[in-house]
Structures are given as C-alpha cells and as structure tokens.
Amino acid sequence: MLTSSRSKAYNPDVLNCLANLSNDEVFTPPEIVNAMLDTLPQYLFGDSNARFLDLASKSGVFLREIAKRLIKGLEPVYPDLEARIDHIFRKQLYGIAITELTALMSRRSLYCSKYPNSIFSVIPFENIEGNIRFKRMPHRWKSNKCVFCGAAKSQYERDKGLETHSYEFIHTTKPEGIFNMKFDVIIGNPPYQLETDGPGKQAKPIYHHFVRQAKKLQPRYLIMITPSRWFAGGMGLDDYRAEMLSDKHIRAIVDYSKSTDCFPGVDIAGGVSYFSWESTYNGLCEYTYIDGESKTVLKRDLNEYEILVRNNEAIEIVRKVTEVDEKSMSELMSSLGPFGLGTAERGEKNPSKDRHKLLSSEGISYIDKSSIKSGFQYLDKWKVVIGKATSAGAATAGKDGLRKVIATLELLEPNAVCTFSYFVGAAFDDKKYASNCRDYLSTKFARFLLLQTLSSINITKNRFVFVPQQDFSRAWTDEELYVKYCLCQEEINLIESMIKPMNSNGEENE
Known part of the structure; x- marks a missing residue:
C-alpha cells in the first residue's frame, strides 16, 4: 500500500535550521525567541503604539516572531488584515543589522523580500531598507585600539570589501540618534566577542557594550541573550558584572549551563543565559537554572555574593559555608605565573645540584635559578600547585554525570617551580601541612564550592572565594566536612551526584 509523500513531508522552519549552524555570530532558534518574548507583559502585543527594536538583527527571527504576535493581538484594533500589517511593519518593528548580509536575511524574514521597496515585499517601502538598517561604521582608533569595542587596528582596519565588525549600535556615543525615537521593548542576541592580537589570541567580549548601549535608550523592557561568563567576571567584565548583579530592575534570568541546550550544535564555554529587565521593577530576580533535564527556579538577590552562584540547589x-566566617583559600594562593615562567618554558632533561626542578604541561625538566623571575617567597617551601585549566570545562559532566573540576593537583618540594600552566594553591614549611592541604583541595566538598564560581576553562585564585581554609595540621575527609558545615542529606547527595572521586595525587578514582 502506498502512502502519500505529502502527508510525511518535512517542512522545517528555515530559521530553526539556520540556528543549528555553527557560526561566529550565533543565530537564535525560534523557540528560544518565543520563550524570551513570553517574559514580556502580553498586553504589549495588543498595543498599537508599542515599538520594538532588535539591536543586533541577524536572521530576523526576533522581528518575525514579534510580528506574528502583533498580527494576532491587534486584530480588534485593526480588523482589516492589510491595514494591520501595514501599521505593524511601518510603525512598530525596527532592526539594526550587524552585517550587510544579515540585513538582507532579516528583511527577507520580515518583509518576504530582501528589498522592501520591491513588488515582492509584504509592505512596499519607499526605501531599500525598510525599518531594518545597516550602516557600515568605521572603528575609531586610539593607540591602535578601537575606543568603542577594543578591536585591534592591525586586525580590523580592512578594505571596503571586507567586514570590519564595527557594529553601528555600539560604535556611537548617541545610540538614540539611530532612529530618533523611543522604544518600549529592546530585544536581541548581540555578537559575543572579537578575536584579538593579544597573548594567545584570546577573544575579547563585546556583548556587554550592547547591553549598556540599550540601557542608554531607556526602554520599558530589555531582553537579551548572552554568554553567562559575566557571572564570574574577568576578561574586562568585572565592572559589568558588578552593575548587573546590583541592578534590581532585572526581573528574571534563564540560565543554560550547557549552551547546546539553548543553541543546538553551538558550544559556548560557561553556557548562555537571557535576562528580562523592566524599568519599573525593583525587587528579587526569578532565577531559572537549566542543566540538561534538570530545571530549578528560585527568587534570589543577585548581589548576595560577588560572584553569582548559578546552581539554585547549591546556594x-x-x-552555610560562608556563614562560618572563615578565611578563604584564595588568600593563600598566588596569581597566575607565580615564578615568571611562560607556558612554553622548558628546561634540561638532566638534573643538577645547581638546577631547579620545573613542572610544565610536558612533565619535569630542570632550569637554572637565573631563569626564575619571581615567586622567591615560595621557593624554599612545600607547594600545592593547581593547573590553571579545568577538567573538561569544569561545568561539563562526563557520561556518568560527574565533573572532575580540577584537572591537575600536585605537591612540589622545596626549590621546585612551575610554569604559567599552574599557580601556587598554598605554600608551607612542613610537608605534612602541604599534603593535608592538597588532600583537602581534592575533596568533593572543596571542588564543589570551586565549581560554583567557574564559567570558563580557566581557574584563578579568586575562584576559590567560597572554599574556606582549614586547620592543615590534620587531614580532612568529605564526611568530616559535611558534618562541620551542617550539610543535610539532600545537600550531601547533590555534591556526591555532581563531583568525581579524586585521590590525593589529583587523579580520578576508579
């Protein structure tokens, strides 16, 4: 018996397919867009005077989904469909594209034509852009860096035929002059970062510039999706983190610990999140944390700690730990590169009484004392050293659902040093104290507290802010620590369900 091919035809949303493509500019799936729009008061979609701005239009999906809601919500106001669509597209929907290509894509999504003044456009405009504009902006160079976004002149001063990534919305001191109007709702998924010509060519975050510019426009509502790395600061985000955590206008945050749960096929270290900001709101934030199949919701003060604890169950x-008011392990730790030795530093293979043992990512070698540039206060001590890179991104669980968090934990004897791949976790005159400290840092308890501060693959001393110092004249076990801090069985189960066993040599227990 033949079956109709038409009944089984697959007709996917092209914008959903586009969102599954890995790209430097992450495209937003329609279902996430609609979840973001659900955080708005729905009466807005029945208000013929409400204006909406997508500040970083790529596929046009935000404007398209808003249009759908307005077409339905404004039916009582404009019973005639043609008049309703004409009003919505001309008077209510606006976008700023991030490239010339995305401008064409966005216009095609919204107007059904990449040229809104053509006969194929749903609403014929007199200009070629409609209400979705793209303007090629120059970077403004000072000391070979852009004063707006920090881009390096050597990389981003390009010919006219090449994209400069000088996004209009953040390359102006007066964003209100772009459309010369007030917006009720600003929404979007901005570009996340720019590659730099700095050490290691690390990427430079830029999404926070879009958030700050949007607030300058004083909208009633602001909804944006960005990487969650700002929760822990670093990479120039410390001031932005402080601003956001103290902002009582943030009504809700939805946080995905794994970016692939939000953007299928796109892996963003530290996950992604979107926030809903409301100008007239002043109160606690409804914080939703999504980790795979697990979802928790809790009303919280975002500014409770300097670093935002993402896991609602961990808070x-x-x-309980911080209420004991003990000193933090971060006070004992060195900064990165404690001995002034770069990651690529390698010594001789043969030991000598005049040489110092060097721990690097490739193992042990030996260097002359003249190579050591700093950290002399640690030199003659027993040192607990920690690898600066986490295991598998820390937040990423293995197949067993467990995380190791700390990839490398070593004990270095007096006169031994390490490269930039490690930092000193603590230093002691007595080997017993150092061994007990190393064993403590390998406990599930300590690594669980460290995990709550991580949003990237890198560990620094301030990430140990929640890990309390102990009396290192004695050894500590997880069971003793659970009792000391009065953890209930449910809390113990949470730790045990998230953290891998680890022995005192920093290796996983089978």
Whole structure:
C-alpha cells in the first residue's frame, strides 16, 4: 500500500535550521525567541503604539516572531488584515543589522523580500531598507585600539570589501540618534566577542557594550541573550558584572549551563543565559537554572555574593559555608605565573645540584635559578600547585554525570617551580601541612564550592572565594566536612551526584 509523500513531508522552519549552524555570530532558534518574548507583559502585543527594536538583527527571527504576535493581538484594533500589517511593519518593528548580509536575511524574514521597496515585499517601502538598517561604521582608533569595542587596528582596519565588525549600535556615543525615537521593548542576541592580537589570541567580549548601549535608550523592557561568563567576571567584565548583579530592575534570568541546550550544535564555554529587565521593577530576580533535564527556579538577590552562584540547589550550601566566617583559600594562593615562567618554558632533561626542578604541561625538566623571575617567597617551601585549566570545562559532566573540576593537583618540594600552566594553591614549611592541604583541595566538598564560581576553562585564585581554609595540621575527609558545615542529606547527595572521586595525587578514582 502506498502512502502519500505529502502527508510525511518535512517542512522545517528555515530559521530553526539556520540556528543549528555553527557560526561566529550565533543565530537564535525560534523557540528560544518565543520563550524570551513570553517574559514580556502580553498586553504589549495588543498595543498599537508599542515599538520594538532588535539591536543586533541577524536572521530576523526576533522581528518575525514579534510580528506574528502583533498580527494576532491587534486584530480588534485593526480588523482589516492589510491595514494591520501595514501599521505593524511601518510603525512598530525596527532592526539594526550587524552585517550587510544579515540585513538582507532579516528583511527577507520580515518583509518576504530582501528589498522592501520591491513588488515582492509584504509592505512596499519607499526605501531599500525598510525599518531594518545597516550602516557600515568605521572603528575609531586610539593607540591602535578601537575606543568603542577594543578591536585591534592591525586586525580590523580592512578594505571596503571586507567586514570590519564595527557594529553601528555600539560604535556611537548617541545610540538614540539611530532612529530618533523611543522604544518600549529592546530585544536581541548581540555578537559575543572579537578575536584579538593579544597573548594567545584570546577573544575579547563585546556583548556587554550592547547591553549598556540599550540601557542608554531607556526602554520599558530589555531582553537579551548572552554568554553567562559575566557571572564570574574577568576578561574586562568585572565592572559589568558588578552593575548587573546590583541592578534590581532585572526581573528574571534563564540560565543554560550547557549552551547546546539553548543553541543546538553551538558550544559556548560557561553556557548562555537571557535576562528580562523592566524599568519599573525593583525587587528579587526569578532565577531559572537549566542543566540538561534538570530545571530549578528560585527568587534570589543577585548581589548576595560577588560572584553569582548559578546552581539554585547549591546556594544553600554556599550560605552555610560562608556563614562560618572563615578565611578563604584564595588568600593563600598566588596569581597566575607565580615564578615568571611562560607556558612554553622548558628546561634540561638532566638534573643538577645547581638546577631547579620545573613542572610544565610536558612533565619535569630542570632550569637554572637565573631563569626564575619571581615567586622567591615560595621557593624554599612545600607547594600545592593547581593547573590553571579545568577538567573538561569544569561545568561539563562526563557520561556518568560527574565533573572532575580540577584537572591537575600536585605537591612540589622545596626549590621546585612551575610554569604559567599552574599557580601556587598554598605554600608551607612542613610537608605534612602541604599534603593535608592538597588532600583537602581534592575533596568533593572543596571542588564543589570551586565549581560554583567557574564559567570558563580557566581557574584563578579568586575562584576559590567560597572554599574556606582549614586547620592543615590534620587531614580532612568529605564526611568530616559535611558534618562541620551542617550539610543535610539532600545537600550531601547533590555534591556526591555532581563531583568525581579524586585521590590525593589529583587523579580520578576508579
């Protein structure tokens, strides 16, 4: 018996397919866009005077989904469909594209034609852009860096035929002059970063510039999706983090610990999140944390700690630990590169009484004392050293659902040093104290507290802010620590369900 091919035809949303493509500019799936729009008061879609701006239009999906809601919501106001669409597209929907190509894509999504003044456009405009504009902007160079976004002149001063990534919305001191109007809702998924010509060519975050510019326009509502790395600061985000955590206008945050749960096929270290900001709101934030199949919701003060604890179930454990008011392990730790030796530093293979043992990512070698540039206060001590890169991104669980968090934990004897791949976790005159400290940092308890501060693959001393110092004249076990901090069985189960066993040599227990 033949079956109709028409009944089984697959007709996917092209914008959903586009969102599954890995790209420097991450495209937003329609279902995430609609979840973001659901955070708005729905009466807005029945208000013929409400204006909406997508500040970083790529596929046009935000404007398209808003248009759908307005077409339905404004039916009582404009019963005639043609008049309704004409009003919505001309008077209510606006976009700023990030490239010339995305401008064409966005216009095609919204107007059904990449040229809104053509006969194929749903609404014929007199100009070629409609209400979705793209303007090629120059970077403004000072000391070979752009004063707006920090781009390096050597990389981004390009010929006219090449994209400069000088996004209009953040390359102006007066964003209100772009459309010369007030917007009720600003929404979007901005570009996340720019590659730099700095050490290691690390990427430079730029999404926070879009958030700050949007607030300058004083909208009633602001909804944006960005990487979650700002929760922990670093990479120039410390001031932005402080601003956001103290902002009582943030009504809700939805946080995905794994970016692939939000953007299928796109892996963004530290996950992604979107926030809903409301100008007239002043209160606690409804914080939703999504980790795979697990979803928790909790009303919280975002500014409770300097670093935002993402896991709602972990917050009570952090509170119990910090209420004891003990010094943090971060106070004992060195900065990165404690001995002034670069990651690529390698010594001789043969030991000598005049040489110092060097720990690098490739193992042990030996260097002359003249090579050591700093960290002399640690030199004659027993040192606990920690690898600066986490295991598998820390937040990423293995097939067993467990995380190792710390990839490398070593004990270095007096006169031994390490490269930039490691930093000193603590230093002691007595080997016993150093061994007990190393064993403590290998406990599930300590690594669980460290995990709550991580949003990238890198560990620094300030990430140990929730890990309390102990009396290192004695050894500590997880069971003793659970009792000391009065953890209930549910809290113990949470730690045990998230953290891999690890022995005192920093290796996983089978």
